[in-house]
Amino acid sequence: xxxxxxxxxxxxxxxxxxxxxxxxxxxxxxxxxxxxxxxxxxxxxxxxxxxxxxxxxxxxxxxxxxxxxxxxxxxxxxxxxxxxxxxxxxxxxxxxxxxxxxxxxxxxxxxxxxxxxxxxxxxxxxxxxxxxxxxxxxxxxxxxxxxxxxxxxxxxxxxxxxxxxxxxxxxxxxxxxxxxxxxxxxxxxxxxxxxxxxx
Amino acid sequence: xxxxxxxxxxxxxxxxxxxxxxxxxxxxxxxxxxxxxxxxxxxxxxxxxxxxxxxxxxxxxxxxxxxxxxxxxxxxxxxxxxxxxxxxxxxxxxxxxxxxxxxxxxxxxxxxxxxxxxxxxxxxxxxxxxxxxxxxxxxxxxxxxxxxxxxxxxxxxxxxxxxxxxxxxxxxxxxxxxxxxxxxxxxxxxxxxxxxxxxxxxxxxxxxxxxxxxxxxxxxxxxxxxxxxxxxxxxxxxxxxxxxxxx
Numbered sequence: 256x257x258x259x260x261x262x263x264x265x266x267x268x269x270x271x272x273x274x275x276x277x278x279x280x281x282x283x284x285x286x287x288x289x290x291x292x293x294x295x296x297x298x299x300x301x302x303x304x305x306x307x308x309x310x311x312x313x314x315x316x317x318x319x320x321x322x323x324x325x326x327x328x329x330x331x332x333x334x335x336x337x338x339x340x341x342x343x344x345x346x347x348x349x350x351x352x353x354x355x356x357x358x359x360x361x362x363x364x365x366x367x368x369x370x371x372x373x374x375x376x377x378x379x380x381x382x383x384x385x386x387x388x389x390x391x392x393x394x395x396x397x398x399x400x401x402x403x404x405x406x407x408x409x410x411x412x413x414x415x416x417x418x419x420x421x422x423x424x425x426x427x428x429x430x431x432x433x434x435x436x437x438x439x440x441x442x443x444x445x446x447x448x449x450x451x452x453x454x
Numbered sequence: 455x456x457x458x459x460x461x462x463x464x465x466x467x468x469x470x471x472x473x474x475x476x477x478x479x480x481x482x483x484x485x486x487x488x489x490x491x492x493x494x495x496x497x498x499x500x501x502x503x504x505x506x507x508x509x510x511x512x513x514x515x516x517x518x519x520x521x522x523x524x525x526x527x528x529x530x531x532x533x534x535x536x537x538x539x540x541x542x543x544x545x546x547x548x549x550x551x552x553x554x555x556x557x558x559x560x561x562x563x564x565x566x567x568x569x570x571x572x573x574x575x576x577x578x579x580x581x582x583x584x585x586x587x588x589x590x591x592x593x594x595x596x597x598x599x600x601x602x603x604x605x606x607x608x609x610x611x612x613x614x615x616x617x618x619x620x621x622x623x624x625x626x627x628x629x630x631x632x633x634x635x636x637x638x639x640x641x642x643x644x645x646x647x648x649x650x651x652x653x654x655x656x657x658x659x660x661x662x663x664x665x666x667x668x669x670x671x672x673x674x675x676x677x678x679x680x681x682x683x684x685x686x687x688x689x690x691x692x693x694x695x696x697x698x699x700x701x
Contacts, residue, residue, distance in 0.1 A: 343539075345539040346538065352527050352532050353552055353600070367543050368543065444543050444544075
């Protein structure tokens with residue numbers, strides 16, 4: 256239950272957050288305009304919105320997915336924007352003198368270069384998603400790991416609470432391993448990207 | 455033919471003050487000539503090259519290439535940077551093929567061009583390697599091949615060997631000299647190394663720093679093809695001394 260909530264919420268946040276992040280990272284104007292707003296929302300604790308979301312969307316699946324998507328979305332936007340802005344200038348300038356024109360800089364240089372970093376941003380955001388989901392399930396749910404935790408607490412089943420926490424930890428390790436595998440498989444060229452960071 | 459007419463470049467810094475980098479430079483680079491700009495580090499050499507490439511716009515004056523004003527970048531004017539300019543997600547072959555793929559050339563043409571340049575740069579066995587696995591010298595050979603494979607009308611080289619050790623640098627100079635014999639393109643090289651400029655070019659301009667103006671112009675008439683030994687001849691050393699006195 257928890258896993259499917261995470262996957263759907265995270266997928267929505269990724270699909271919306273990555274393009275927005277890329278756009279913000281590309282343009283200084285967009286950055287100075289949007290970043291303060293995003294910073295504001297990012298620092299407001301999403302768990303504090305959970306009671307509000309419950310009032311608006313009930314305690315069903317929709318509410319959980321919205322909680323995850325909205326909490327991860329802003330993280331992804333900011334991290335993706337930062338990753339995109341790290342593209343070395345000589346890379347962009349070389350492409351321009353090779354015949355790349357304006358908008359193609361994004362598709363031919365900035366996006367392909369930033370992919371591994373963005374994947375890493377997603378990996379970090381995934382940890383955040385697990386924390387928020389657990390809180391959402393503790394506050395109001397009829398299934399899921401958070402629900403198991405709060406229900407076991409009421410019945411003084413400490414061992415079950417511990418077990419649930421360990422399960423979350425294991426799922427975290429699993430998703431982290433999956434991200435790292437994707438990284439190694441799809442971006443073998445990025446294994447020593449350190450040398451490009453300083454440029 | 456490339457002509458610079460009274461080119462001046464002034465940068466406005468964030469605090470509102472302005473910095474004059476290049477002052478009133480006029481010169482002509484004839485077709486198929488190898489021209490070098492030599493000057494101390496921190497002078498506006500790179501800016502001059504970026505102006506020619508169209509990456510920067512002159513504050514005053516104009517740059518004309520083959521009868522047309524330079525207003526933006528164009529593949530006619532290919533530029534090779536000092537470092538960090540290969541596409542790290544593409545293999546050596548794909549880096550070289552970048553410009554051709556951009557123009558959607560057919561695969562046969564791409565293959566033949568790529569293999570020609572792999573051969574010229576002696577990088578055949580590394581064709582499927584990613585840039586980060588190559589040495590600095592090999593990376594710069596790929597960068598030069600990538601630009602030449604794109605058939606620019608003029609090749610702009612910004613301290614292409616600046617990040618390499620002395621020995622590799624010397625090899626690369628010979629490589630570039632041989633390549634020039636093969637391709638005979640118009641080249642503008644920017645370097646702080648007088649020996650490198652003399653070894654490679656037909657004309658050497660000496661630039662001063664801040665703002666950059668032309669201090670002197672030398673015609674270099676050593677016979678071609680030039681070999682490493684030239685660097686130790688008395689005529690070469692004499693000229694080198696003459697130029698370094700201007701610095």
